[in-house]
Amino acid sequence: MVSDKNQLDFRIPAHLLPADGRFGCGPSKVRPEQLEAVMSRVTSVMGTSHRQAPVKNIVGSVRSGLTSLFNLPEGWEIVMGNGGSTVFWDVATFGLIRNRSHHLVFGEFSSKFAEASAAAPHLADPVVVSSDPGSHPAPAADAECDVYAFPHNETSTGVAMTPVRPAKDGLVVVDATSAAGGLLWDPANVDVYYFAPQKCFASDGGLWLAACSPAAIERIREIKASKRWMPASLDLSIALDNSVANQTYNTPALATLIMLDEQVKWMNTNGGLAWAAGRSAESARTMYSWAESRDFATPFVSNPAQRSDVVATIDIDGVDANQVSAILRANGVVDTDSYRKLGRNQLRVGMFPAIDPSDVAALTACIDVVVEHLRS
Secondary structure, eight states: OOOOOHHHHOOGGGGGSSSBOOSSSOOOOOHHHHHHHTTTTTTTTTTEEETHHHHHHHHHHHHHHHHHTTTTTTOEEEEEEEEEHHHHHHHHHHHHHHSEEEEESHHHHHHHHHHHHHHOOSSSSOOEOOOOTTTOOOOOTTTOOOOOEESEEEEETTTOOOOSOOSSSSSEEEOOOOTTTSSSSOOOOOOOEOOOOOOOOOOOOSEEEEEOOOHHHHHHHHHHHHHHHHOGOOOOHHHHHHHHTTOOOSSSOOHHHHHHHHHHHHHHTTTTTHHHHHHHHHHHHHHHHHHHHHHTTEEEOOOOGGGSEEEEEEOOOOOOHHHHHHHHTTTTTTTBBBOOOGOEEEEEEEOTTTOHHHHHHHHHHHHHHHHHHHHO
């Protein structure tokens, strides 16, 4: 029997390798042009005050660029703050949920917001509707709830759910952490579309952003006026006031903002969200059709309508998926490991817009030769 160590000596033929071997689901591939944008601002922006024009102009560019990318109607605002989507769950428990929230849970990350709501002492226990990993539950109206919360894309399982409005009343709050910039959505069906920039926007983490409708802004102001206690760092009204002034409440990571801005410009210049989502959709067609044509691979999400275009989860049969990922990594093809808590023998592949569809096709060829080697 060949040892795991010797397996890592296996060399994938160079002509099969992707031009760029980064397929992580967050952090994700950063384009060289984004880093060049950072380097071009080494003396003009990096290490300067976030209250002055050079940084505020970048924040303003991000906000206007996202407004254009998402085709947001009049009255919407792009709000941002430090801390990522994980922090935004706590932010929402203070500044968006009036009394009770309704959560659709179909993976690790959608469960976290429900847990945060349940732990908040000032809120009623949330309604939680769950489904098995690999599927999503159906949205339904609940007159006792004033927020409907669910992800656009569940990063842990590779399940996507098109945002819909379950009822006329109640804010629709969508976790778009791995969807924003890579999947299409209609602002008419959403009130808060929040995300972090380290996936489709190919930047670093540590920042949350939220596209907020007029109804969401009204809710933020209403809760603030109720005198509910909340820490300043989690106060959505403070984040809103700072954002409309093109700044953040606390000092942001400037490189993150610059890379985000560059990615948004790249998307808008090339055709906007339809173009960016089209790149991911092309990659997804390649990945899923490949899996369906192999005797050792099966898309984890059985319903094609619920399969994500930005995160593919592929079950592997007959060989150890961890060995496949390890050999790929030894050949410079990285971050194809499954989500640790899902506990399946599978590969998970990021197909964000920055990842070239031709590299996804090359990845499938690499997996083929690695599996053939392990079977031999």
